[in-house]
Amino acid sequence: MKIYFCGTDFKAEPWLAALRAALPQAEIEVWRPGAPAGDYAVVWAPPQAFLDEQPQLKALFNLGAGVDALTQLTRPATTKLVRLDDAGMSVQMAEYVVHALIRHFREFDAYAADVAQGRWSYRKPHRREDFPVGIMGLGVLGQRVARAVQAFEFPLRGWSRSPKQVHGVRCYAGTEQLSEFLAESKVLVCLLPLTAQTQGILNRVTLAQLQAGGYLINVARGAHLVEEDLIALLDSGQLAGATLDVFRQEPLPAGHPFWRHPKITLTPHTAARTLRDESVAQIATKIARLERGEPIAGIVDPTKGY
Ligand code: NDP
Ligand code: OXD
Numbered sequence: 480m481k482i483y484f485c486g487t488d489f490k491a492e493p494w495l496a497a498l499r500a501a502l503p504q505a506e507i508e509v510w511r512p513g514a515p516a517g518d519y520a521v522v523w524a525p526p527q528a529f530l531d532e533q534p535q536l537k538a539l540f541n542l543g544a545g546v547d548a549l550t551q552l553t554r555p556a557t558t559k560l561v562r563l564d565d566a567g568m569s570v571q572m573a574e575y576v577v578h579a580l581i582r583h584f585r586e587f588d589a590y591a592a593d594v595a596q597g598r599w600s601y602r603k604p605h606r607r608e609d610f611p612v613g614i615m616g617l618g619v620l621g622q623r624v625a626r627a628v629q630a631f632e633f634p635l636r637g638w639s640r641s642p643k644q645v646h647g648v649r650c651y652a653g654t655e656q657l658s659e660f661l662a663e664s665k666v667l668v669c670l671l672p673l674t675a676q677t678q679g680i681l682n683r684v685t686l687a688q689l690q691a692g693g694y695l696i697n698v699a700r701g702a703h704l705v706e707e708d709l710i711a712l713l714d715s716g717q718l719a720g721a722t723l724d725v726f727r728q729e730p731l732p733a734g735h736p737f738w739r740h741p742k743i744t745l746t747p748h749t750a751a752r753t754l755r756d757e758s759v760a761q762i763a764t765k766i767a768r769l770e771r772g773e774p775i776a777g778i779v780d781p782t783k784g785y
Pocket of ligand 1: 653
């Protein structure tokens, strides 16, 4: 069995070593143009030329949960696209979102500013009943985040494509219930996949429907957000602030207004990192199952795009 590694932004050597250890029977190499036909590939944002040269691949294993970089490319219908299914990412995402939520709710930035000025001052505590948290996307990551937020007793709302029942979450589904979901949320967490339907979904119209003093946490993809609309809503006071981990252009270009905006906290696409050991173990198990003709979880549905 031949497996190619084609992972833009990933250092190949440690991945090759881990994959070879987990799949000792396989020949595992970095893909180079003109390489012979392979059976499987482990990829992150590969070039179209890779897929054009390797149409016989049985499956592509994406080194992340979001497959938007791959769904933009053309591949044969016979090549399955498989996303990472948690693989240690959901607990990191829960940590990140809870941290951003609580930092905002408890006004820790304002306390830090006071302390920097040598000021000993109290702020009136907010009521958590006044901070309903709305999670867009109730998939692997969204449901784990919901569980973590629940531990702090914030009211929770969730929105997905198909109707769901999630313990402790008031669930909404489909475009027809989007406005109701937004009106019931003050802190909005985006954990949607990037598809034609969700591109630009965080915009002037949708964000303005959040409860007064709304706060955005975007940890999904930069292209979900219309960046200039966010700035306008923050500057007008309609939104209280935002924590952003993902951007239309990454790295965020020098001089981009987000860098210095006083109401924006940003991080460099690090909310939930791909963990090598967990990911390799998951991929190796799935390859073994596919070779035995058994079903696997995490195959991207081409009609939905995630
Ligand atoms: P899943 O595929 O498990 O879940 C996606 C959820 O979004 C599902 O609940 C789905 O609804 C919902 N959804 C999809 N399309 C729509 C739509 N048009 N309208 C309403 N709801 C919709 O994805 P994950 O939870 O694993 O990951 C989510 C995203 O997080 C990834 O696609 C990626 O972009 C991002 N991510 C970011 C990371 C970071 O470090 N910043 C790290 C990892 C992932 P339904 O349940 O009905 O199908
Ligand atoms: C992912 C990511 O999709 O890291 O896994 O963004």
